[in-house]
Amino acid sequence: MAVKNSIADMHAEIIGWRRHLHENPELMFAVHETASFVVERLKEIGVDEITPGIGKTGVVAVIKGRQDSSGRVIGLRADMDALPIYEATGLDYRSKIDGKMHACGHDGHTAMLLGAAKYLSETRNFDGTAVLIFQPAEEGGGGGKEMCDDGMMDRWGIQEVYGLHNTPGIPVGQFAIRSGAILASADEFVITVTGVGGHAAAPHEAVDTTFVAAQIVVSLQSVVARNVNPLHRVVVTVGTFETDSQASNIIAQRVIMKGTVRALDSENRTLVKSRIRTISEDTASAFGATASMEWRNGYPPTINHEIETGYAADAARTVAGDINESVDPIMPAEDFAYMLEERPGAYIFLGNGDSAQCHHPAYDFNDEAIPAGSSWFAELIERRMALGERDLKEQN
Template identity: 50%
Template sequence: MLAAIEAFFAEAVAWRRDFHQHPELSFAEHRTAARVAELLRSFGCDLVEAGIGGTGVVAVIHGRGPGRRIGLRADMDALPIHEASGVDFVSAVPGVMHACGHDGHTAMLLAAAKYLAASRDFAGQAVLIFQPGEEAGGGAKAMIADGVLARYPLDEVYALHNMPGLAVGAYASRPGPIMAAADMFEIVITGRGGHAAQPHLALDPVMIAGHVLVALQTVVSRNIDPLKPAVLSVSTVVSEGSGACVIPGRVVLTGTVRSFELAVQDVLEDRLRAVVLGVAAAHGGVATVDYLRDAPATVNDADCAAHALDVARGLSGAVEADVAPMMVSEDFSEFLNAVPGAFMFVGNGDGPLLHHPAYAFNDAGLPYGAAWLAEMVRARG
């Protein structure tokens, strides 16, 4: 399989670098989606449908006989980051770059599609899903809401992600939870502005925000079983103050909450709300909490994970079958909540981490991702 994919390696690298030079943010992947659809049609896919969930693209390839319908998903969107990778094919869009390797994932699935359409050496059908909006969240949900699984019902579904720090040619996955649920929150604390030299005549929301920040550190440590992973991070604190002598009228805090179990997720949301509202009220202020459950936990079906790891072992001698769960999130979880499947990490070698301005997708890993995707169809069709 690797040899078959490597036969058009240079072509796949060219697709990937073209996507990299022309990155598009979540739900604005118009050029990317058009190019993906054009390539899929040129490969001879039996059906190509664009515009699903906004800019999503789906292709269907029929095998040589009856069998299962296996879904393969890749994400297409980029991030609002100014590139500092130093590559020759740097982003041509200021302030936007593929800092997570979605250009590579798209190229991997295209390479798998080209192989599958040419060989047809599998049973059943391959359904290739090119998804928008993974970075901003909601892309998978948008495609599902637009009927992708109703029109293309799947028996199993698989996806992958490159992983810096994991050697090129290596794979890593596990049965059960592999990535966390991602919740986002915005807290608005309202007081009464005034002169900083006369705090007794104002109601200082900055002071209240400080107490909220400290109190929020107890939400995990004093409410969640220490053996159950959970994270609560406040990431931004912004006041409406205009100077050192001004007490502002309002402070806004934003952050994220991560967990693996629904029961834990419920406790975290409940306690965050109670702490924020209670602390603000205790100091005479008013608080509101906008809490969004952005993506569920990514949980691999045990049987599908075992099959995915078996396929990886057929391609590489470097396979980690029980990788530690990660607190990052992936909205591929929406597909896994509807269809049995599994998620796989593919080695990207040494280099800057995901979402870093200097991150660079390693083209040497492209055949390993493409071969694993194509082989999943052959093994499970």
């Protein structure tokens, strides 16, 4: 693995940052201590500019290269927030806060970007400007959108933007990427079925919403099986099913179901939304009940831009050798999608090895992946904003 030597030398320091963050997880936009920690490290590193409070609690830092004749500005993003999960790792540096843990590796992402910041600030072997983005609230809060809505892209003149995510199941320090959709959208729906409550011993005098709602759940499985092109990937899942009765001898008046839809393109998002509404309303009507659907738009699909995917892959090959450039897309969602809607860029997977899956209480970010991740961030900046041959000779 061709990680940068100076990044390898600071490996232990970056591990220390990562484990501090792991011990002190914060949720959503309430990442005040995490953001303060990032700011303090950036001050010690000596970046050119630090701006907290972007997208509520995000941090943006700027590092200028030895030259700025290219006028190029590249953004690098890491997420900072944790999850509301009770940790079950038993690690010495496990979470100090019950019910909160870094179960998705954002502690590792933040630490790796800080490592790249230290390297880039010390070397400055590039022609242009690196913008480092430390984002809150990736886990459901849409912090990426908040930072974009706060004018981040225009304020710092960002022209391209890149991010990464650790991935259990891929060998430690290896990379995988694809052009086009790499992660799915994540929309939510709430279906309310209303009938006529009654006594369980007299079902003929009621309209049984439990029965009706069950028919809807079964019928929704036809959306992917019979409405979506079988070459496309879509997920429809009903996650909760709640009646307004807790007794075995009562027919419920109302049932509320909540679910999620995952898709890799906007056409299927629209199709599935329409089919869920029609199936719910018509199935309920057929049995004498009514159904209404509330739809909540979530993160859009994460779509890698073709040319920028090549740039990200080139940097990964320099760091790790052979990489997977046609990895299958996965159906979780990622709010880096909003940044890719505003600027060209790419999102890459970094191997976390044989670990528990993300969002599992036994998950832990693999510290052995740090040199590869930090080196990828730095290599991307140096490759996209390379100094000329004469500049390189002068600096040596």
